[in-house]
Amino acid sequence: MELLMLEGAPVSLSQRSLLVNQTRESGGPVFFIIQGLSSLGEKTMVLFVFFLLGYLVILGGNSMILFVTLSDSRLNSPMYFFLRNLSFVDLVYTTTTIPNMLAGFLMDRLTISIPGCFLQMYCFHQLAVTGRAILTVMAYDRYLAVCNPLRYAAIMTQSVRVLLVTGAWSFGLFCTLPSMVVAILQPYCGPNVVRHGWCDLSSVRTLVCADTSVDSVLSLSFALVALLITGVLILTSYFLIAASVYRMGAAERLKAFSTCAAHLTVVSISYSAASFVYISYRVGNFSSEVRIIVSVLYSAxxxxxxxxxxxxxxKELRVAIRKTLAGIRPAAVSTVKAVST
Known part of the structure; x- marks a missing residue:
């Protein structure tokens, strides 16, 4: 994505709209201006530090899981394979938007090229759906581990794992590509100020100088398909797990709970946050700045x-991370001594 800085003094939104008319090619604007949170003044730097630290934690934590699950031969079960893919999606998902938004904190006017905007938009929405789909695949994996443990290894082979992950990525493509194609084909005549921290589909749609009712229905339909299919499949998996656990003894129940606890916690937080954002956007009368902050917190x-x-x-992952960190420290000390000598 190409980021450009405009020269000159700060301008208001009305002045930015006028600026659009001076920077258009035939057929539409040359770039979009990302409004972001620059209007918050001194609070902007506080938010910059807050989101920067959060992004560094996201990079460090997910990179550690990727490295540990790839390097430790003991972490070769299907669960870690799916977790590795989820961490990769989370890394790319946040990297498509947060660095762009952080740059906006430091610039009075942040712009993005039209192709870059739509590329960012597509990656953000496609990866969001793919992440949900991988959580669904992990729910199926937990169902097999609890309800069919004797046949688990025979069913969840390497080829099946790859097929499930490929299906998750294909599902993300299916649910986002039609809306993106329609958005790209729409006419954009100005203004070109995107009232968001990045190129969000609903925010960019307000800049279309044509009827967008079909676009709205299409994107809403595919969003509901993505949420309902993944949500129903996850609920079904855990309903079957609960029915199976009900017939187990106390020790088996505890083992089954420990098997599903992490995934169930992640799913609960993810869908609860999505529900909160959906309700708050339609019930609360929030400013654009509050909506941006809520969107960032939800996505991160x-x-x-x-x-x-x-x-x-x-426990296995925790031990592997400790082992990796313990191995890094002596290597770092040896490097420092070698440099000093």
């Missing part, structure tokens, strides 16, 4: 918490 919450939840709930 699960990637931020995933590494913590899985490392706290999973």
């Amino acid at each position: 919450l699960t990637p931020f918490l995933n590494p913590m939840i899985y490392s706290l709930r999973n």
